[in-house]
Amino acid sequence: MSQTSLVRWAMNNAWLEEQGLPSLEKQCCSIRYPDGPKGNKG
16 A cells, blocks of 8 residues: 555545455454453453
């Protein structure tokens, strides 16, 4: 992706998520912690 500030401003993470782009961070966390974070069980 371009390193220009205009592109980074226009295509921020929120906009990319709205467009349907999957979050790599969320995918990695769900694979690493399939039951969610510790201490948050019911």
